[in-house]
Structure formats: structure tokens, C-alpha cells
Amino acid sequence: MSNGPHAKLAELGHELPEVVPPVASYVPAVQSGQHVYVSGQLPVAEGKLLATGKVGAGVSAEQAKDLAQRCALNALAAVDSLVGLENVVKIVKLTGFVASAPGFTGQPAVINGASDLLGAVFGEAGRHARSAVGVAELPLDAPVEIEVIVEVG
Template sequence: MSVKDRLKELGVELPPATTPAGAYIPALRSGNLVYTSGQLPLVEGKLPRRGKVGAEVSLDDAKTDARMCAVNALAAVDALVGLDAVVRVVKVVGFVASDPSFTSQPEVVNGASEFLGEVFGEAGQHARSAVGVAVLPRDTPVEVEIIVEVA
């Protein structure tokens, strides 16, 4: 089954790759690796929510946002090389804008990790970092970047 067929089975339609908001590109291939820039949980160009996780944003909503970040990261990979070129997900880095008392960043980033596992199966297992930060661009609660190996 192709990756796009698997996404369709999961009820996910990839959006167009997001337009950069600065002096960078959405994804870059170097050798057999594709690195995405940090992806926000944009839906039709808009953030579904703003604020800090553990204050204005619930863990469940932030996990949903992390999943959307991963969807947008796959859109960037698809625009550059096509999703069927992906051999495996190598690494996920998730940034969580957190209230100082919030310490469940890994649970938030599970939204991206679990989604990638659903899409790629065993090839979706990856190394990962989940980092709490004071603030993210546009006051988004979550930002995710991925590295994938391609054929």
C-alpha cells in the first residue's frame, strides 16, 4: 500500500506545503535524508489555538496540534521528494510552549510520533526529542520538525 493510500485510509488529506514565513525553505534534501523546517499546526493557514500548554491549552489539544504538525511536515516532504520515497522516519523534534508547571512535553509530542507510526508502521519508529520552551512563533503551542530517510 502506498503512503498516500495509507493516509487516505486514516482519513488524512495532505494540505499543500506551507509557505515559509521567513528566509528558509520547508524541506531540504541532503544525501538520503530530508530535513523539514519546524512545522506549526496550521489548518487551512490558521492556528487552531494559541497559548501555553498547561495554561490556556490542554494536553489533549496540544497532542492534536502535534499530530497536525506531523501532517504538515509530511506535506513538506511530499512536495520535495514524494512520500513513496520515504524509507523510514529517523527523528522527530517537538517543541512545546509550556506553562512553567507543565512537564508532560513527551506526551504532547506523542501526537506526532503516534501518527507517524500509524502512517509508516515499523518504519515510523524514530529517535525523538521533546523540549519545553517559553514561547513559539505566533504563540503556537507546538512546533514539530522531522528527519526522514529517502531512497
């Protein structure tokens, strides 16, 4: 298993964080059949939101891209705790939300932070369908949030 997802994360300089506890009435991830649906993940590390505010006003697009990558790590932690990353067959869909200042249209580049990590960890199985959406506000004033659907086997 030296070439599995945990090893690939380590090779990329990442380790899975603890699963972020829900901030409301939901669970971090749920399995239905061969799919795991990961609840929206914010850029939280060690219990703290890493940044707040709008992308394009106070939060740079490059910073937001890094925050999206953190969201993806949190999503992978939720999947790992539920079914184990070694059981991931395919990253099916990623939906990214970007709290955007008026006129900011770089949502796809921001969400690439999450997409690029998933591709690096899972290779071809990490290529996924995706939406990148600009929104007025996100929970806790987070700049980015992602949710993921994963096929497992």
C-alpha cells in the same frame, strides 16, 4: 500502491494539506544526500494557526496532542512536495517543541500526537528517535512545533 503512505493516510481519515509557506527566511524542506530535513512545522491549517498559547494554561495537553498531529501532517506535506512520500525509507528523528506553562511536564505525551501518526502511516519505518522539549515561547505564539529528519531512497 494501494498500501502506500497516501492510502494509509486516507485510511486513517487524513489527507495531506498544502505545504505551509515559510513565515521567515527558509524553505519548508531540503534534501541532502539521502535525508530530507523538514523545517519546524506549526499547527497551521488553511493558512491559519489552529491555536495559540501555552500548554497547561489555556491549551490542554489533549488539544496540544492533536495540534502536534497537525504539525506532522504539515511535515509530511513538505516531504511529499519535495521527494514524494513513496520514497520515504525511514523517519529518522522527530524533535518536538511545546510552549509550556510553568510546571507543565507532559511534553512527551503531547508530541506523541506526531509520533503516533508517523508510526501509523509508515509502520516500523515510522519508528524514530525523538526529543520533546518544553520552551517558553514559539513563533506566532503557537503551542507546538515539530521538525523531522527523514531518510529517502
